[in-house]
Amino acid sequence: MTFFHVVLVGMIIAAIGAVSWFVLPKGKNQTLLRSSILLTLTSCYLMWAITYLAQLHPLISPRRSDLRAEY
């Protein structure tokens, strides 16, 4: 179920990427902007997805021994 979130966000990101590909005006920097936006979206999405997936079904849970009662 939650794996679906990753896919969903991925689709949203892909949509944003596609839109920006077509929306960007022609000009000297078109190639640069297109590639930069796509790469930024991809890399940021990847990083988020990996972090999210890593916590999806954790094999261990946090443990600590220095907690005080009121916390």
Place this chain on the structure above:
Amino acid sequence: MSTNYPSLFRSEEMSLVQLYIPSEVAHDTISELAEMGNFQFKDLNPTLTTFQRSFTPRLRALAESSRRLRLFQTQITSLSPPLGITPLSAVPPFTTVGPRAQNAYDELEGKLKEHERRLADMNRSWEELGKRKSELEEKRWVLRETAGFFNEAEHRHTEIRTSFDDGDGTAPLLEHAAEYGTLPGETGLSGFDLEFVSGTIERSRMPTFERILWRVLRGNLYMNYSEIEEPFVDPTSGKETHKDVFIIFAHGTDLLAKIRKVAESMGGTLYNIDSSQDKRSDALREVTARLEDVDTVLYNMGQTRRVELSKIAEVLEAWTDAVRREEEIFKTLNLLSYDQGRKTLVAEGWCPTRDITAIQLGLRRAMDTAGTSVPAILSELRTHQTPPTFHRTNKFTEGFQTLIDSYGIATYQEVNPGLYAVITFPFLFAVMFGDIGHGILMFMTAAAMIFWEKQIAKNGVNENLETFFFGRYLIVLMGTFSIYTGCMYNDIFSKTLHLFQSGWEWPADPTGLVEAQSTGHIYPFGMDPLWHGADNALIFNNSYKMKMSIILGVIHMTFAICLQVPNHFHFKKYMNIYAEFIPQIIFFHSIFGYLVVCIIYKWSIDWTQSSTSPPGLLNMLIYMFLSPGTVDPSVQLYSGQAFVQTVLLLMAMICVPWMLALKPYLLWKEHNKIKAQGYQGLTGHENGRASTSEPLEDEEEEVGMAVAESTDDEHPFEMSDIIVHQVIHTIEFCLGCISNTASYLRLWALSLAHAQLSEVLWSMTLDLAFQSKAGIITRGLFLFVTFAMWFGGTVGILCVMEGLSAFLHALRLHWVEANGKHYMAGGYPFLPLSFANLGREEE
């Protein structure tokens, strides 16, 4: 790729162009081209030495002028109080082009010569006077200081005398006499034969001087010295020297002569001083009067010199600029083929095809400035020489392009990784540098540099900071991405942000070792803050970051391998797609792509519900090779795993001979076909010798010398070479896949080190102050001190040093791991003649 706009994706299309320049417009044409800065001249007289070239005499004269200008510049800058040099923008421009330019330059040369002569005269007399002045000053000091010595010496003598006399028993009389003042100095002294040497010597030599004298005279001297407070300034070099006045009393002409000799050999100056009080004060008065005279003369001369120099300073920049331009122009003219008799110069060089029209307009403009009616003629040559690589960068992209260029200049028209490095570089950097706080600091620094870039660029920065200033756009992106990855790691100065609902909660009454309970949520953005400070946080983070490094690495390398494809299409080497690209991708992904899939699959399975325990992926990968076809059911990831792994392994194994053999075989077949048709020696190249010489043969005159020598770069077909090359290439790729993937683990190692280091820094400085139980004032002071330490460490160690190391690692990942997969980097840079960076080169 013939888009309307230049892009960083491929280097500019270049054309080899020939210019026929009538000699009347040659100077102005070159000047105009340099102004535009998009033409790279080729040397058409490579056989000639510098001395044999036509314009060398003119260049020599210009070199002389620029030497004079440098001389003026040093004299102006060393003047105190400083004299401002009028900046170039405020000076009326110097005529560097047009029909009157030659005259102007000749005039300038004359002016410079005249100025130099006048300045040299002035400097000489200035020097002489300065020397005289310092001599007089020294003498004055000697006179003043020795007066003190004489007074002292008088007393001393009486004392010496009394002490000598002490033993004779006659002492009481004299002693009393002295005590009662019946032996006044003058009369007391008159009894002695007071001989002395006085003068000045450098302070640093004083101890040696003293010791030598003591040895030479065996102690038979009485020496006194005092320091002159004011330093003496050398009029020409401006160096300060401190000197001491000394006076030495001794008996006998021999001894005195010895003292003189020693003093002179030690660089001291001796001054004759009379022992009588009156004469000394007379001398002092005289010296003072002369000093005043010299001072007035010196002052006047200084003023004249200043006026002279300030006159030069007003136009110095314009002259320097003009001379530099002229030098550049004549250096270029030397590259052209020139025939005295024919009145035409032939230039050949590279320019971006896109700019040819602009250049043609420029040629017309040059003709107008020169005031003639014959323009230079441009003709495009067809060639199979490799053109230079030219990427049009702007202030944003130039930093990124430099990173790639320092690895190697792209082959002409090759896919340029610099375009992608704009994002991938800061991102990979940030993976290692992830911390919101450090990211913000970095971002702010670079943002400030960008905000004030005009001012900074105008005022210039010192050398160490210049690198950072040059990379300001790079750093700003590095900072931005670090903020993002910091959010992912949930690290801000080693602390954590708790923005969303955590997926864990601690039990209500924690005693001893407690384990957090899952709340059923998943922290939606980044790492769950509850992991922070947990005893087993490191175990969790290691697993997470390690897997992330592998995933990012595999994706980055896949991207790099895919960048081959546009190259193969562009260079029409379709064979490489199925002989290299496809097997490479299959090989890589049947091993590491599979690993990535397994990592994600393992994450997405809820192992608490599963019947088997979660398998170790590393062991899985190892056993995939060691015992193919069998998977221990206790560590099975999914059913049918053994079959899938066997298939993947077979695919990878097939790829090796595929990569190894297909390409050489195809090349061999192609070669045979060509041979069969009888075209040996004219291999491959469809446009074979698209001749550089053909258009020239149409010309009546043989300007052929101007034409590029036909570079004979056709290699004979060598099967063994191709095979060896392919073997090396294949082995490199297959082994590289493994070692390069492992190399991406540096992302994990560096980010872990960064997080740990910032935590250690926190706990060793600020945390101590927070934990301290002392009084409020002590704690405040403690906090103040530890904050300074913490902040210094954060900036110095974590941001600068750690940042530098993360930078280098990101650079390596780009150069070796990514570029190695597709970047040929066999080009040479386009270096157009340009006035834009004239001054910078010289410095």
